[in-house]
Amino acid sequence: MIVDNDTTIVNNDGVDRKNWSEPSSLSDRAFDYIRKSIFDGRFGPGDKINELDISNKLAISRGPVREAIRRMSSSGLLVFEPNSGARVVALSADKVEQLYDVREALEARAAALAAVRMTDAERTALSRTLEAHSQQMTEDNSNSYPRGGSDWDFHLMILKGARNDVIWRICGDELKDMFYLLRSQHGSSPGRGRKALEEHRWVAEAIVAGNADLASLLMAQHIRASRDNLLAAMRASALDAKSSISR
Amino acid sequence: MIVDNDTTIVNNDGVDRKNWSEPSSLSDRAFDYIRKSIFDGRFGPGDKINELDISNKLAISRGPVREAIRRMSSSGLLVFEPNSGARVVALSADKVEQLYDVREALEARAAALAAVRMTDAERTALSRTLEAHSQQMTEDNSNSYPRGGSDWDFHLMILKGARNDVIWRICGDELKDMFYLLRSQHGSSPGRGRKALEEHRWVAEAIVAGNADLASLLMAQHIRASRDNLLAAMRASALDAKSSISR
DNA sequence: AAATTTCAGATTGTCAACAATAATTGAAAT
DNA sequence: ATTTCAATTATTGTTGACAATCTGAAATTT
Structure with missing residues (x-):
């Protein structure tokens, strides 16, 4: 797959660029x-x-x-x-499971830490974000989570609230990219969005209440559910590919 | 600090890597x-x-x-x-705590996975390794864990038994290096070795018995104890430095 | 026809020189 | 003695050329 879409980055227009966001090196x-x-x-x-x-x-x-x-x-x-x-990277189902395992362990811990460490402002922001997601879904009359990484917004807020740079680097940087790549290949099953939102709400409630153990547990469950959903989608698309043309 | 000691390259990995994997590039x-x-x-x-x-x-x-x-x-x-x-990298006490948090979450999960996935051969090898460590300590008549990364041998065996490449890369490669660096700076308190060995035994027992939840719990406790010990050592050496000469 | 060899083109690995930036020195002024 | 600031040096950033290696197809052999 090599599509040569030549939109971005014009550096040959002879003009010294300055306003274009600055990757220093x-x-x-x-x-x-x-x-x-x-x-x-x-x-x-x-x-x-x-x-x-x-x-x-x-x-x-x-x-x-x-x-x-x-x-x-x-x-x-x-x-x-x-x-x-x-x-x-080409992610096999096996590798995806491994990635989810790490996410589950780390984000569960992050949720517990966030429940203890988040400021009041962060807690209300978390709740408000979920409200916005809910409203967006009703407006779109859609059962899938709003496009544009809204799902990750929630997770990133918690990751940030955990105040742990190492967890952030692993989950908020590296794994996020991997899962973003995954999502672009396999959609999620219909109805998953509503369910996910509900789970998000439970987690957020526990965090806002400062209940670390509960937040950890609910986050682990949420990620496990997300994993099951994605793996099912992967298997489905794998079957699709197989039924179309044998190679 | 720049000492010019010109030792040759030796494979210092505790476990079974390729015996003379020369750096290709x-x-x-x-x-x-x-x-x-x-x-x-x-x-x-x-x-x-x-x-x-x-x-x-x-x-x-x-x-x-x-x-x-x-x-x-x-x-x-x-x-x-x-x-x-x-x-x-200069690791602050805060950063060390963060690293331990990640280790605790990930290695606890690894222990649970290992309890399910390890082969019989691996389980007996795990027990035997601890026996060897015990014997070594008695021979040396020492209360600290045998030198040369024996402590990590135990952890790496479990990490390997978990059959999760992502956990392995994070804990078995990156974090291992960080902690190795730490240990070279701050020793462990006297008596910690015996205690650590005991905790290792408990974890190993749970894994050999295939009790995933217990293995996870005990590993988490073990790492927490290890963290407390190292942080105490760090604070002690920090005080030492302060009491000697202000710079 | 199938397998093997050869060989040229493509791609990665490495190098030494040059450019741009940061760090340091030292003289002049306060 | 301290500060300022320009000149100098040291270090990082980047480049184009060349060497080593891989890849794939044509040519050769079996």
């Missing part, structure tokens, strides 16, 4: 570009990341691109093989 | 060199990592060194600042 720019390309679907799972293509595209040399690739490989979005290159 | 060699230098104490916490020095030392160019530095920054051992360079 070229390596950062390459990092952002690759990341965005993956989420846009221009690079699909298993696709090879060609250093030369990217450096040409961005009109920079291969050095910064290589650094970006090495970094992204460490974070898991790319899989690096010596003398061969990097590919976009 | 120069970048890997640089990575290993920096890592080893940190553990040897040649680079101390907060020390600047100079690209030129390292590339000279290894007689390679700066490109591979830069890649290694970027990678190591992603994994947490180095802290990278644009246009300034990378430094060895």
